[in-house]
Amino acid sequence: MHTTPDTLALIGNTPLVRLRGPSEATGCDIFGKCEYANPGASVKDRAALFIVEDAEQRGMLQPGGTIVEGTAGNTGIGLALVANAKGYKTIIVMPETQSREKMDTLRALGAELVLVPAAAFSSPCHFVHTSRRIADETPGAIWANQFDNTANRRAHIVGTAEEIWAQMDGRIDGFTCAAGTGGTIAGVGLGLKAKDEAVCIALSDPHGAALYNYYAHGELKSEGSSVAEGIGQGRITANLEGAPIDTQFRISDQEGYAWVRRLLDEEGLCLGLSSGINVAGAVALAKHLGPGKRIATILCDTGFRYLSTLYDPEWRQAKGLA
Numbered sequence: 168m169h170t171t172p173d174t175l176a177l178i179g180n181t182p183l184v185r186l187r188g189p190s191e192a193t194g195c196d197i198f199g200k201c202e203y204a205n206p207g208a209s210v211k212d213r214a215a216l217f218i219v220e221d222a223e224q225r226g227m228l229q230p231g232g233t234i235v236e237g238t239a240g241n242t243g244i245g246l247a248l249v250a251n252a253k254g255y256k257t258i259i260v261m262p263e264t265q266s267r268e269k270m271d272t273l274r275a276l277g278a279e280l281v282l283v284p285a286a287a288f289s290s291p292c293h294f295v296h297t298s299r300r301i302a303d304e305t306p307g308a309i310w311a312n313q314f315d316n317t318a319n320r321r322a323h324i325v326g327t328a329e330e331i332w333a334q335m336d337g338r339i340d341g342f343t344c345a346a347g348t349g350g351t352i353a354g355v356g357l358g359l360k361a362k363d364e365a366v367c368i369a370l371s372d373p374h375g376a377a378l379y380n381y382y383a384h385g386e387l388k389s390e391g392s393s394v395a396e397g398i399g400q401g402r403i404t405a406n407l408e409g410a411p412i413d414t415q416f417r418i419s420d421q422e423g424y425a426w427v428r429r430l431l432d433e434e435g436l437c438l439g440l441s442s443g444i445n446v447a448g449a450v451a452l453a454k455h456l457g458p459g460k461r462i463a464t465i466l467c468d469t470g471f472r473y474l475s476t477l478y479d480p481e482w483r484q485a486k487g488l489a
């Protein structure tokens with residue numbers, strides 16, 4: 168056992184767990200990277216730390232400065248905890264459709280929370296544009312810009328991908344996850360391909376996102392919708408540019424929720440819906456690659472963040488998730 172020098176050093180180096188149900192269902196070994204074990208309980212702590220330290224290194228962020236971001240919540244939580252540890256303020260702009268727990272967590276961390284109505288990316292009210300405007304108008308503020316700031320995916324090239332490679336002893340046949348900013352899929356994809364070009368990188372896209380059609384047919388086009396928070400992208404962000412995607416699956420909320428349920432009931436893991444979609448994607452990738460393969464995916468955040476939504480039977484009924 169060893170000690171950790173400070174709270175920010177707790178970010179990353181998460182466990183990788185073999186998932187029994189998905190492995191038995193496919194005859195493969197399917198592993199989940201436990202990103203809910205980060206201090207902010209999600210994969211986004213990594214991007215938050217890299218974005219803040221990149222801004223510091225560029226001299227853009229001065230002591231006592233402010234970090235502004237538009238987020239589905241998890242990046243905001245990561246930024247707020249990094250900001251607290253380093254003495255910065257945070258202003259977080261979030262669509263009002265996100266879970267109550269994320270809002271409460273952000274307030275508890277001391278972030279200034281700005282809620283905006285859900286709006287199309289083309290609308291000036293969209294949370295990303297609102298956050299950019301607030302950053303422009305706030306003295307001493309930076310805009311974290313997680314979608315197009317490639318410090319985000321660097322966190323996954325030098326962190327997540329290296330860790331997965333080491334934890335799997337360099338024996339990995341495939342990796343899959345969904346995309347929000349695309350930082351995780353692109354960063355882990357680039358990092359693993361640099362180790363072994365043969366690792367199959369698969370995108371698991373929720374309904375309502377446009378990336379499945381882009382990688383399958385070269386056209387950004389979305390169909391259907393999803394209630395999964397934090398994923399579902401409609402454009403090629405700077406983080407997604409050059410992502411080495413070999414194949415793609417479209418995963419429904421129902422398929423994702425079925426795995427959320429099984430992992431909780433059979434393996435004691437309480438996860439969010441994007442993790443379930445990733446695990447359903449890993450099962451699809453296992454079927455695509457055939458038995459005996461070793462596959463990794465991302466367990467993005469904790470289910471405790473969704474007690475008022477995904478884990479509430481009335482909410483599920485209202486959203487058509489039996």
Ligand code: PMP
Nearest residue numbers: 241347348349350351397441467
């Ligand atoms: N799952 C959840 C719950 C998230 O908050 C996010 C981040 N938006 C993702 C998955 C996707 O990660 P990325 O932004 O790296 O694509």
